[in-house]
Amino acid sequence: MDRDRSRVTIHDVAREAGVSIATVSRVLSGSAGAGEHVRARVLGIAQQLGYRGDSVARSLRSRKSNMLGLLVPNITNPFFPALIQSVELELQARQDGLLLADAQSTVSVETDRVRSMLDRRIDALLISPTDEELSLAIIDEALSQIPVVQLDRRAGSAAPYVGVDNAGAIKDAVAHLAAQGRSRFAFVGYSRGVSTSEARVDAFVKYTESIDPDSVTRILREEIGDGEVVPAGWLDQILGDVDAIITSSDLIAVSLRDSLLDRGLRVPEDIALVSFDNTLLAAAANLTSIQQPLVDVARAGIALVSGLEVEVPIEGFPTTLVVRKSSSVGV
């Protein structure tokens, strides 16, 4: 494996084109005036020599790395790959690189990784905080150096936030279930300290209480870890009294359906299920799920850290309910 030790530099192009390196730099950066004639010539030579520029040198001089950092709380939660994909897609269009880190649901790891990204001179940070309160310090630390936007989840930081209308999503889900004749609701998948989760539970109470005053007693307040199963005790306790369950992720819904089938209950005939995220899993498992407009969220977040004006509803991107078999007998 021969390794090109000697890349083509701006000097080579300049020499070959018979102009100064400054001119080459100008032409290549597209900026400033450039003699139409010279311009074409330089571009041609650069192309022909296979000049690719050196982003490190460029960064050192221009003080920007053209890399954004993205920190997610836990990449194995299938929601985040979808978010990452959207961010990457947008960055790709802007020719920016993506420095990714996973906090492993641990604030100390998150802190570490943010510092490391800061040292690498990312231009801005997109972060989905691990904890509503404990992540505050590191977000503010980052914010003192570069633009920061909180994506999807938020901590109590002054950094702008971009996310979806979780309350609206729950409202839609409840309306859909009510239209199917459901009237006794439960909610599974609350996580303390996760802002989206808090918002969803609040909305669940708000939108179900008029139909079902007891719904508030059917919220599982216990956190369901990744790959964990809904506690049997809790399930048995509420099951006789429920005909619809909303979960905060497709993963939980799959697990839950499994438990219900084990108990001889039918989905959706006996109990309807609606989940969040609409990941590939929802399609594969035929789950009714709430689709979040991640591409829009990513785009708005990136626009924000780039200092662009953003006119869209930053805090309340509307979600879409994708109806499938788990909530609708006819489908």
Added chain:
Amino acid sequence: MDRDRSRVTIHDVAREAGVSIATVSRVLSGSAGAGEHVRARVLGIAQQLGYRGDSVARSLRSRKSNMLGLLVPNITNPFFPALIQSVELELQARQDGLLLADAQSTVSVETDRVRSMLDRRIDALLISPTDEELSLAIIDEALSQIPVVQLDRRAGSAAPYVGVDNAGAIKDAVAHLAAQGRSRFAFVGYSRGVSTSEARVDAFVKYTESIDPDSVTRILREEIGDGEVVPAGWLDQILGDVDAIITSSDLIAVSLRDSLLDRGLRVPEDIALVSFDNTLLAAAANLTSIQQPLVDVARAGIALVSGLEVEVPIEGFPTTLVVRKSSSVGV
């Protein structure tokens, strides 16, 4: 938001400590001799001033970015987040950064992203190729500049490969199913041009044919896209004649189980299911699944691109069959 325009540089530390910048550089890089006395003093000052170094300047001078690139074919396939997490974990321990890109299952995108990473001067590339043949060109292009290792999937490149023993995994699965009294097998989830998939299908034929000569006729040769469902026609055709199905991903298994239940078949009583990847999904859905030692794979891959000698079984890391309800009535 005040932005620190002026970071602490090596000059500041040098001035404060009353030594030259060269000395500071030596002390901080740990290398070379350094007067014990001076050493302590410099370290103290650096700490106190909150010196963090400038990785961009360091990279320009030292010609290494301390960043590795990782290219995955499709991040929404739940296997890859697990792989990414393992890579990230290992990189974190080495203080290296992770530049991530998603090929969106498209060779042209993959090509683009690799070039972009190369321009960013990644020290090495870890790639799980999108296509066995078509990815070859870009892998070799990268290999001509930096160390490259193929992870999990491989194309026909000279770049070293690190992956698991897919044949052994299938062998274990078949043995487990046979021990449960199963004797008529089918395989779902073949993807043309994906090296792991080819290996699994070959092994499926090899290890089932002595028990079940017809197994080869029950391989679904059609690719199942993400979130797609197993074709009903094919299922109906083989179903009367099958008591065990091996799938190449947890996602497919979930979807498949759904289809089976719809047809009034019980899992595992009527048909046992074993899948690949053992992602969170397998735990949530109670699927027997093949666990790949991703941490080991990631570690070996990173060691390889770092030029370290790797003594482990690079091409055949052993997998583990995690038995759950989908294949075993007793569990």
Added chain:
DNA sequence: CTGAAAGCGCTAACAG
């Protein structure tokens, strides 16, 4: 063991 000096490849004043 330490300092001085020379750049890494590029951009951005500043002149012409």
Added chain:
DNA sequence: CTGTTAGCGCTTTCAG
């Protein structure tokens, strides 16, 4: 419109 020049912050010879 184009060239000259001065660094960005750091590592690394080369002298002392």
